[in-house]
Amino acid sequence: xxxxxxxxxxxxxxxxxxxxxxxxxxxxxxxxxxxxxxxxxxxxxxxxxxxxxxxxxxxxxxxxxxxxxxxxxxxxxxxxxxxxxxxxxxxxxxxxxxxxxxxxxxxxxxxxxxxxxxxxxxxxxxxxxxxxxxxxxxxxxxxxxxxxxxxxxxxxxxxxxxxxxxxxxxxxxxxxxxxxxxxxxxxxxxxxxxxxxxxxxxxxxxxxxxxxxxxxxxxxxxxxxxxxxxxxxxxxxxxxxxxxxxxxxxxxxxxxxxxxxxxxxxxxxxxxxxxxxxxxxxxxxxxxxxxxxxxxxxxxxxxxxxxxxxxxxxxxxxxxxxxxxxxxxxxxxxxxxxxxxxxxxxxxxxxxxxxxxxx
Amino acid sequence: xxxxxxxxxxxxxxxxxxxxxxxxxxxxxxxxxxxxxxxxxxxxxxxxxxxxxxxxxxxxxxxxxxxxxxxxxxxxxxxxxxxxxxxxxxxxxxxxxxxxxxxxxxxxxxxxxxxxxxxxxxxxxxxxxxxxxxxxxxxxxxxxxxxxxxxxxxxxxxxxxxxxxxxxxxxxxxxxxxxxxxxxxxxxxxxxxxxxxxxxxxxxxxxxxxxxxxxxxxxxxxxxxxxxxxxxxxxxxxxxxxxxxxxxxxxxxxxxxxxxxxxxxxxxxxxxxxxxxxxxxxxxxxxxxxxxxxxxxxxxxxxxxxxxxxxxxxxxxxxxxxxxxxxxxxxxxxxxxxxxxxxx
Numbered sequence: 001x002x003x004x005x006x007x008x009x010x011x012x013x014x015x016x017x018x019x020x021x022x023x024x025x026x027x028x029x030x031x032x033x034x035x036x037x038x039x040x041x042x043x044x045x046x047x048x049x050x051x052x053x054x055x056x057x058x059x060x061x062x063x064x065x066x067x068x069x070x071x072x073x074x075x076x077x078x079x080x081x082x083x084x085x086x087x088x089x090x091x092x093x094x095x096x097x098x099x100x101x102x103x104x105x106x107x108x109x110x111x112x113x114x115x116x117x118x119x120x121x122x123x124x125x126x127x128x129x130x131x132x133x134x135x136x137x138x139x140x141x142x143x144x145x146x147x148x149x150x151x152x153x154x155x156x157x158x159x160x161x162x163x164x165x166x167x168x169x170x171x172x173x174x175x176x177x178x179x180x181x182x183x184x185x186x187x188x189x190x191x192x193x194x195x196x197x198x199x200x201x202x203x204x205x206x207x208x209x210x211x212x213x214x215x216x217x218x219x220x221x222x223x224x225x226x227x228x229x230x231x232x233x234x235x236x237x238x239x240x241x242x243x244x245x246x247x248x249x250x251x252x253x254x255x256x257x258x259x260x261x262x263x264x265x266x267x268x269x270x271x272x273x274x275x276x277x278x279x280x281x282x283x284x285x286x287x288x289x290x291x292x293x294x295x296x297x298x299x300x301x302x303x304x305x306x307x308x309x310x311x312x313x314x315x316x317x318x319x320x321x322x323x324x325x326x327x328x329x330x331x332x333x334x335x336x337x338x339x340x341x342x343x344x345x346x347x348x349x350x351x352x353x354x355x356x357x358x359x
Numbered sequence: 360x361x362x363x364x365x366x367x368x369x370x371x372x373x374x375x376x377x378x379x380x381x382x383x384x385x386x387x388x389x390x391x392x393x394x395x396x397x398x399x400x401x402x403x404x405x406x407x408x409x410x411x412x413x414x415x416x417x418x419x420x421x422x423x424x425x426x427x428x429x430x431x432x433x434x435x436x437x438x439x440x441x442x443x444x445x446x447x448x449x450x451x452x453x454x455x456x457x458x459x460x461x462x463x464x465x466x467x468x469x470x471x472x473x474x475x476x477x478x479x480x481x482x483x484x485x486x487x488x489x490x491x492x493x494x495x496x497x498x499x500x501x502x503x504x505x506x507x508x509x510x511x512x513x514x515x516x517x518x519x520x521x522x523x524x525x526x527x528x529x530x531x532x533x534x535x536x537x538x539x540x541x542x543x544x545x546x547x548x549x550x551x552x553x554x555x556x557x558x559x560x561x562x563x564x565x566x567x568x569x570x571x572x573x574x575x576x577x578x579x580x581x582x583x584x585x586x587x588x589x590x591x592x593x594x595x596x597x598x599x600x601x602x603x604x605x606x607x608x609x610x611x612x613x614x615x616x617x618x619x620x621x622x623x624x625x626x627x628x629x630x631x632x633x634x635x636x637x638x639x640x641x642x643x644x645x646x647x648x649x650x651x652x653x654x655x656x657x658x659x660x661x662x663x664x665x666x667x668x669x670x671x672x673x674x675x676x677x678x679x680x681x682x683x684x685x686x687x688x689x690x691x692x693x694x695x696x697x698x699x700x701x702x703x
Contacts, residue, residue: 088483090616143672143676147676147680148679148683149672149675149676149679150629152425152483154675156616156620156668157620157669157672157675158668158672159668160617160620160664160665160667161665161668161669162668163664164662164664164667164668165665167664167665168661171661272613276487276491279483279484280487289481289484319498321494322495323495324494325491325495326495328487328488328489328491328492328495331491332489335480335485335488336478336480339478339479340478
């Protein structure tokens with residue numbers, strides 16, 4: 001009997017290990033974004049660490065990467081959500097700026113009457129900023145989900161409108177002032193990890209849970225993978241799109257807070273280069289621009305990789321223009337590598353999806 | 360009412376024209392200064408460069424793609440030509456400048472086209488990447504200096520006007536490069552209407568796989584499209600440098616979404632297969648007229664961006680809703696469902 005027990009036990013373990021390994025292989029293939037980005041991240045980090053270890057591995061540089069990554073990263077996560085549903089959101093940076101401007105203006109207005117009150121209202125001000133983001137996101141959601149405008153055009157329009165409003169509001173100048181709570185928050189670090197970075201990780205984890213573990217996340221995925229099938233499965237696409245763009249808007253509002261926490265100024269044209277940068281990050285992170293697949297972990301890694309490359313270039317005294325070249329080359333290379341290997345792995349799916357054989 | 364339907368145009372050009380005329384009438388009533396040759400000429404002048412760029416974008420959009428690298432291609436090819444001429448101190452006249460920058464534009468366009476067509480990658484993402492590469496390469500390897508003085512042939516061209524009229528409110532000039540925009544518009548119109556290439560563009564934009572099975576050479580057409588976009592954009596770049604009488608490598612860049620908005624406003628479908636030169640001309644003109652009238656009425660220029668955004672949303676919104684209604688009337692559930700999701 002004991003012998004039998006042992007053999008079933010072994011068989012059991014064997015089967016479990018087998019399925020575990022198979023699951024891991026499967027996941028590695030599914031999460032191409034993540035595996036690929038881990039590789040690129042480690043490679044770029046090692047490269048710059050080897051080329052200029054004194055500057056690049058210095059605590060200031062590492063701290064800098066962790067402080068500058070969150071604002072881009074949070075917007076990139078929002079972009080990933082839009083791409084998951086098969087859309088794109090060009091208005092995110094405008095929303096973030098509008099939220100930062102709202103918060104700064106509220107603080108200044110309150111501070112004019114009673115400075116003490118303005119400082120104590122830091123949390124309500126933050127909530128107001130996020131609400132502005134959610135409302136702007138809802139506007140996008142209505143245009144895309146209810147009216148039925150193509151996401152790229154709807155958000156192109158709202159980008160212009162919100163940016164225009166921000167310019168009119170500020171008169172084109174930079175606003176100064178943010179609750180001192182924001183600024184101290186931006187400077188605080190827990191065990192050498194800046195609070196801003198912890199916020200970024202918290203956002204990433206909660207969005208990842210939302211995508212993978214909630215009904216709304218699953219519906220977004222299905223909506224992006226095949227809107228017609230989603231419709232016939234009883235998914236209310238208008239509701240799903242409203243939800244995803246509102247959440248994206250809220251994240252952009254939060255990014256506005258991160259802008260202010262890093263630097264207590266707000267203007268209409270802050271971070272204009274982020275619009276395209278976050279698309280690059282989302283695609284590098286493995287989000288399928290046609291919808292249906294996105295990986296938050298990949299996006300976090302892609303954000304960090306681009307920050308590493310950026311600060312590595314600075315450490316090597318290369319210009320921001322050369323960084324722009326590197327950014328483009330990385331994006332194209334990754335896309336081409338994907339285009340070459342995809343058809344071999346999943347020939348059938350690719351045929352149907354793109355309709356054309358890749359020679 | 361078939362005649363009314365015809366007037367409306369296939370891509371709502373009629374409606375657009377009506378809006379444009381209405382706006383001009385209202386503006387003239389509000390402010391008589393608006394109704395003058397000076398205003399007309401200045402609008403035509405400011406329309407020149409955006410229009411040439413918009414015509415380039417039109418080709419891509421008809422083919423079902425989207426290009427955000429064209430302003431960089433425009434300025435990179437023109438700025439590189441000017442820098443070469445200044446550094447090596449040669450000047451063989453304006454045609455050579457245009458030719459030189461057209462060649463550079465063609466090469467840059469070829470890079471876009473090959474990557475997109477050969478690997479079937481999303482056009483937005485690829486042109487986003489090449490935009491960074493081209494811009495970075497220009498500023499790193501060609502130069503980032505602002506040239507206040509142009510080569511003699513170009514600075515001579517910058518003061519040439521086709522029409523000089525003395526009116527009650529002073530002199531009115533019409534710059535010679537306005538003709539370039541007209542010529543490019545006519546050429547693109549002819550290309551789309553009468554050539555096999557134009558047909559292929561509409562076919563590919565309408566249905567890629569369908570076009571391929573019908574025997575269109577899709578890869579070759581796509582590559583050629585992006586080469587052509589590069590060439591047309593480079594002409595706009597030279598025109599811009601001549602008209603602003605200086606070469607600034609940071610110019611034009613960042614205005615890509617405004618141009619795309621004008622083309623889409625002109626009735627081109629972002630999904631491809633639909634769009635016309637007339638609509639594009641009207642779309643660009645409309646935005647310039649709004650720009651001009653806002654200033655005249657005394658609305659701060661800051662409102663311009665918001666106004667264009669609202670116009671875009673309202674215009675597209677009306678098109679979308681009416682298209683959906685039409686689709687529902689004909690038959691399928693499929694058409695009613697698609698607008699909510701997928702993007703080309």
